[in-house]
Amino acid sequence: MDKMRMRTNNIVKSNIDAICGLFPNCITESQDCNGETVKAVNFDLLRQMLCEQEIEGKEIYEFTWVGKKKAVMEANKPITKTLRPVLDESINWDTTGNVYIEGDNLEALKLLQESYLKRVKFIYIDPPYNTGSDFVYKDNFHMSASEYDEKGGLIDEEGNRLFRNTDSNGRFHSDWCSMIYPRLMLARNLLRDDGVIFISIDDHELDNLKKICDEVFGSSNFVANMIWQSTAGSNTGTDIVTVTENILIYTKKRSEFTFDGMLSDGGCYSLSDEYEHERGKYALDKLDRRRVAGHYSEALDYGIEMPDGTMRYPGGGSEKSTEGWNYLWSKTKVQWGIENGFIEFKETNGKWNVYNKRYADIDNEGNPIERTVPFRNLIPSDQCNTAQGTAELRGLFGFRPFDFPKPSGLVKRLLLTAVRRDKEAIVLDFFSGSASTAQAVMQLNAEDGGNRKFILVQFPEKIAEGSEAWENGYSNICEVGKARIRKAGAQISSEMQACAVDTGFRVFRIDTSNRNDVYYAAGDYTQNMLSLLESNIKPDRTSLDLLFGCLLEWGLLLSMPYTSERVDGCTVHNYNDGDLVACFDEDIPVSVIKEIAKRKPLRAVFRDSSFDGSPAKINVGEIFKMLAPDTRVKVI
Ligand SMILES: C[S@@+](CC[C@H](N)C(=O)[O-])C[C@H]1O[C@@H](n2cnc3c(N)ncnc32)[C@H](O)[C@@H]1O
Secondary structure, three states, rough: OOOOOOOOOOHHHHHHHHHHHHHHHEEEEEEOOOOOOOEEHHHHHHHHHOOOOOOOOOOOOOOOOOOOOHHHHHHHOOOOEEEEEEEEEEEOOOOOOEEEEEOOHHHHHHHHHOOOOEEEEEEEEEOOOOOOOEEEOOOEEEEOOHHHOOOOEEOOOOOOOEEEEEOOOOOOOHHHHHHHHHHHHHHHHHEEEEEEEEEEEOOHHHHHHHHHHHHHHHHEEEEEEEEEOOOOOOOOOOOOOOOEEEEEEEEHHHHOOOOOOOOOOOOOOOOOOOHHHHHOOEEEEOOOOEEHHOOHHHHHHHOOOOOOOOOEOOOOOOOOOOOOOEEEOOOOOHHHHHHHOOOOEEEEEOEEEEEEEOOEEOOOOOOOOOOOOOOOOEEEEOOOHHHHHHHHHHHHHHOOOOOOOOOOOHHHHHHHHHHHOOOOOOOOOOOOOHHHHHHHHHHHHHHHHOOOEEEEEEEOOEOOOOOOHOOOOOOOOOHHHHHHHHHHHHHHHHHOOOOOOOEEEEEEEEEOOOOOOOOOHHOOOOOOHHHHHHOOOOOOOOOOHHHHHHHHHHHOOOOOEEEEEEEEOEEEEEEOOOOOEEOOOOOHHHHHHHHHHHOOOEEEEEEEEHHHHHHHHHHHHHHHHHHHHOOOEEEO
C-alpha cells in the first residue's frame, strides 16, 4: 500500500514532468542536495530546442550518467576480502577444475584479478535487465534505517544493506550503468587477448550497455548484436509484442579472435564415388564463372576436352566467349583433377559440362578439412527458447526453482561459436543465476570430449518466501545454482556414459580478510582481548582458508590439484605439485622447514606466529637460502 505523502506537492517535480511531456529529450538525471538522483532538465538542450540559431557552447562526444566517476573509482578501489573454500558443498574437490563463487560479483572480479588476469577465453553474462525490480545492489548511499525500510530494503547475510532498483526510483538508468560499468572493466582484464564476451540484454538498457561496452572494450571490438527470438509471443492485445532479446558480442582484441563457424551438417554433400571412405560425400560446383572486367584472366580462358571429343570453353561454348568467362582452376590443376577424381563431366540435354567435386572431408587439394558455415546473428526460437529453459529446470528439480533461466542450449550455442575448438577454455559467468552456463559447459564437454572449465559467480540473493523454490527448502539462489550443477552433472554423466566429464566444482564464499583487522591503541586493550594479539589471523579461519588467501595474492588458479600430508606432526599443504607449499601450524620444527625446502617449491608460505621470535624467522630464511635459493618465501 502506498503511504500518505503528508506534505504539499513538489512543484519543481511537476514542472519537470510538464517539460518532459513537451521535450522528453531534454530530461536527464542529476543529484539533489541530499545526494539523491532525481530527474533534471538539460537547460542547454532546452535552450537549443527553443532557439533557431545554434547556441554557443563546447560540445564533446561522451556518454555519461550520474555516478559515472564513482563507478570508475569503484572498479579500482582495493578490497580486503578473501575467498574461503567450502569443502562440504563442493563436489570432487580434489580433482575438479570448476569453480563456484558465492558473493557479490564486483568483489569476486576483484579477487580474481591476479589469478585469472588474461586467462579467461569466454565470458557469458545475463545481468539483471533493469525491468523494475530485478536489480539488487549494495547501498552506497547514506540512508537512515527507517528511510531504508521505507524504500523496501533488504539485508544480506553479512548485514549489508541491499536495495532494489524499482521503476519509482529516480536513479533508474544511472544506477544500472553504475552497476555494470565497473564489473565490465574488471571482466575485461580477465579476458585473454583472444577472448570474447557475450552479454544478454533486453531493450531496456541495450543502448546504454552498447555505449558502455564501446567505452570499456573499444567500439572496434564490437562484433555483433545477436538477436535471440526467445519466445513465440502472445496473440492477445494490440501492442507490439517483443519476442526477442539481444546478445552483444565484444572481443578483447578483434584481430586476435576468430569465430569457429558452425560445423556443416553434411546436408549438401549427397553424392558418392569410389573415394567416399577417405574423402566423404561430395557436391558438384560448376568450374566456370563470368568475370567482371578487371578480374578476367586470359590464362583461365582455355578449352577442355569433353568425353565426346568436343572442346568446351568457359561459358559453355565451343570457342572462347567474348563475355569474359573464366575457369576457376588452371589448365594444370584441371589435369590433376581429372587424374585424381576431382573433376566430373556431366551431360545435360545433349550438352557436356565440367564440374569440380567439393568433398565433405577434404579440400580441393586433397588436404583434410573441417567444413563450416558462419553463424548468423539470429537465433530463432525453434532452436532454443525461454520455455525450454524453464522446462529444463523443472525436469531436473521437479518444480520451478528460478524464474526465466536461460536454456543451457542457448549458452551451448554461444560456446560453439567461440570455443568449439578450444577444448581447454576457461568460461566465466558472473551473473550465473540457476547455473545454466555450468550445464552448457558440461554438456558440450560430454559431447566433444572437451575439458573446458567454468567459473560461476552468484550473489546469495534470498529467495522470495512462498515461491516454489522456498517451499522446497531453498533459501537463496546459490543453493539453487549448486543443486542444478549437481543434478545436471549426474544426468549428463549417466546419459552420455561420459565418466571423464568434470561435473565437480569447488565452492568458495567471499568473506572478510583472514587477518584480524581490529587495531586498538595501546591503552585500549583489555585482558580478554589478549588472545587476539597472539595471532594476526582470525580464530575461525582454517589452514585451507589461509592457503587459498595466499593463492589469490600470488596469482595461482583456484582449480589446481591440491594435496596435504603430515610431516613430523605438522600439516604440509602442496598446491599444484610445488607451485606453493605451505605450513600454518604453530611451532613448526626445523625438520619440517628443511623437508619443505628440500622439495624446492616455487613458493613457500608460513604463519608469522609459527615462529616464536625473529631468530627462528632468520633461521627459516637461511635454510631456504641453502637448500632452495630460488624459492620465494613469505609469511602471513
Ligand atoms: C538474469 S539472472 C541470470 C540468470 C541465468 N543466466 C540463468 O540462466 O539462470 C541474473 C542473476 O544475477 C544475480 N546478481 C545480481 N546482482 C549480482 C551481483 N552483484 N553479484 C552476483 N550476482 C548478482 C541475480 O541474483 C540473478 O540470479
